[in-house]
Amino acid sequence: MKRLHFIVLISLLFSLLSFSQSAIIRGVILDEGNFPIEGVNITTNTGEGTATNSNGFYELKIPFGVEVTVIYTHVSHKRVEQKFNLKNGQEIEYNPVMLIEIEQIATVVINTNTRQSVDGVTSISPQMIRTIKGAQPGVENILKTLPGVNISNELSTQYSVRGGNFDENLVYVNEIEVYRPFLIRSGNQEGLSFVNTDMVHNVDFSAGGFQAKYGDKLSSVLDITYRNPVDFGIRADLSLLGGSLTAETVSKDGKFSGIAGVRYRDNSLLLNSLETEGNVEPVFADAQTYLTYRFSSKFHLNFLGNISSNKYNFKPENRQTNFGTLQDPVALLVFYDGQEKDQYQTYFGAFKANYFASEDLTLKLVASAYHTTEQEYFDILAQYRLGEVNTNIGDENLGEVEFSEGIGSQLTHARNDLDAFIINAEHRGDYKIDDESTVEWSVKYTNEDIRDRLVEYEVIDSAGFSIRPPIFSQTNPQPYTPFSGPLVAFEDTRATNRIQINRLQAFAQYSKRTDWNGNEVFYNAGVRTHTWNVSGDGITDNKTQTVISPRGQFAIKPNWEKDMLFRVAAGLYYQPPFYRELRDSEGVVNPNVKAQKSFHIVLGNEYSFEIWDRPFKLVTEAYYKGMTDVNPYTLENVRIRYSADNNAKAYAYGLDLRLNGEFVPGTESWFSFGYLKTEENIDDRGYIARPTDQRLKFGALFQDYVPNMPDLKMYLNLVYNTGVPGGSPSYADPYNYQLRLRDYRRADLGISYEIVNPEKTYNSKWKEAFRELSIGFEIYNMFNNQNSITNTWVRDVYSKQQYAIPNYLTPRVFNVRLSARF
Secondary structure, eight states, rough: HHHHHHHHHHHHTTOOOOOOSSOEHHHHHHTTSSOTTTEEEEEEEEEEEEETTTTSEEEOOOOOOOEEEEEEEEEEEEEEEEEEEETOOOOOOOOOOOOBBOOOSSSSOTTTHHHHHHOOOOEEHHHHHHHHOOOOOOOOHTTTTSEEEEOOOOTTTEETTTTTOOGGGGEETTTOOOOSSSOOOGGGOOOOOSGGGGEEEEEEEEESSSOOOOOOOOSEEEEEEEOSHHHHHHHHEEEEEEEEEEEEEOTTTTTEEEEEEEEEEHHHHTTTSSEEEEEEEEEEEEEEEEEEEESSSEEEEEEEEEEEEEHHHHHHHHHHHEESSSSSSEEEEEEEEEEEEEEEEEEEEEEEEEESSSSSSSEEEEEEEEEEEEEEEEEEEEEEEEEEEEEOOTTTTTTEEEEEEEEEEEEEEEEEEEEEEEEEEEEEEEEETTTTEEEEEEEEEEEEEEEEEEEEEEEEEEEEEEEOOOTTTSSOOOOSSOOOOOOOOOOEEEEEEEEEEEEEEEEEEEEEEEETEEEEEEEEEEEEEEEEEEEEEOOOOOEEEEEEEEEEEEEEEOOSSSEEEEEEEEEEEEEOHHHHHOOOOOOOOOOTTOOOEEEEEEEEEEEEEETTEEEEEEEEEEEEEEEEEEEEEEETTTEEEEOOOOOEEEEEEEEEEEEOSSTTOOOOEEEEEEEEEEEEEEETTTEEOOOTTTEEEEEEEEEEEETTTEEEEEEEEEEOOOOOOOOTTTTTOGGOOOOOOEEEEEEEEEEEEEEEEETSOOHHHHHHSEEEEEEEEESTTTTTEEEEEEEEEETTTTOOEEEEEEEEEOOOOEEEEEEEEO
């Protein structure tokens, strides 16, 4: 019935068709830094004319049936000309990119009047995202260099923002919320980021204090816009880690445009460099498309689709981890038997209808469906030795364990299956009251149907003695006293859940730009409401819950000689529980978990200036988040396990700084610094560090080129994070385990040569077949730093002491890349 309802919703979209009225060209004009250009003069050889607004948007009516030359001019940008011959009633979208009137590698224009500055949003150039790939290519590879954003696992696309966890981040593609798999517990198992960077037109990121139009999460918003093509093109990218192929086209009449991409990823190059040796087959692939059909100048229909298949097969053989100190080195030797087979299949489809009722009123209808089937199967026996290492140089047993402090085995088993089907139906609208004021609103219904089977156990045997969980009243006094009680698994979780969650969300917000005593002022005020109810098999004690979130922003650009902007944002932010937040570590669902609540206040300043006659910008933000009804969790690699109880309160505060600009003429680079402190108080026992307490963060993204060979380019991606709490073993009290992991240090270097540059002309015929062609290589973890993301806990049977064995991430890895655009 749900799928039938979804089909009916989609059918309703087609009933909104309108008739064409006139021949129209509309679009957004950007520079190469992806910033909108205000005040572009647009004229034609037939006498029509207009100009772009503050958002770079324009709309131009032209005669039909004749060839019309449209000319785009701006005082500081190169002139653009384009010819059109449209039919009666035809409407097309044309989005030219204008270059600055100097020769350059990539354009950087920093302007505090843009919408991004007012809203507290960081805008990232799509060209930069496509150029700087990294070990896990995608938008996330750039996000990790921003202040306040923490990614300490190059195998993962998950990120935490200003003390939040991975589940607290919103991701939108063309105003459509997207999801990620549920069961993934390690970065090794992760596939591709949902966002296909080859299809991206615009990237906006907000680290907090975001507007009411965005959903109910506690930390951040990543707002992606896929582009509408204006001509035919093909882009290909190949490397030792996989490849991608993207094609885009537009029909002759301009009514239809579409872009589609396929990606393939094999992480064997990275995973085979880890300490655990064995046969690993990490294969991830997806196909994605964004289609637009313009039935008329008033009605457009878009479709966003994605099919993803992620398979991770692993048969470990052995592992040796050396740790400790130079004076007291310790090693862990592990021999494995068994294998792991994981599979994640996701399907996502969304229709979005845009009805332009007038120049001031736009109505939208969005219907989407997300279906994921996931399985996590493994049976792995690990037999280990823990002991002192031979440090005698010249000894034939150098580096081997000589005296064993711990000997044992560990058997882990899982048969976990999850099937989730989520449908959304939403109406959005915006009304432009005048040139300076806008009202936006939305009403959204969501149904989440989750079917989950959790069968997982762990048996630990230390020196021949089975370890019992400490929750049992009858302890095991071995090895000194015989034990006659029943043998039980150290961990044993079995649960079957079928849950449905119905949600109704709505928001309304008002934005205005005005002048106050010669100073430019911008403000935004809005409110969100979210109502939900949890039902399912065996759930009788459930109730409907409702939260209301007022939010506001205020920015002022003083009429000073110095180009500065001041910004303040505040509001209440709720995070109503998703399924994973309702399920505790034993697999039991608590339907009455409350929404986590957070009060945000963000103070920001942006200072734009010039050095060496080149633009720079310094962005400073101080923030505070006070949280109540907190749902505590433990973090193991990227798997989050909640207590499913609102028995904690927490806070987070910090300072973020980012300096970006043209350190090298024609390129954009930045340096960032972040300070964060976040703690939680569970059951009024006192404050301890949260799992994401990342105190200090330094990041840098630097681009350069050889002056005499500007086609030879390089990038350097640097990240330094101080260590986060290392977690605690099962059943342990987190208040007793506050030791931190070692600091995360990583440097990635990429060097490429542009064989074909789109800004140049070539006499060679084979080069004329390409719009772009480049070849290069990358060095991941250039300085071969040993970083760890989590600990493996091993016990000494005699002393009962538990050792935290670091699980190290990837060492230095080399990659080769070839990119082409036709």
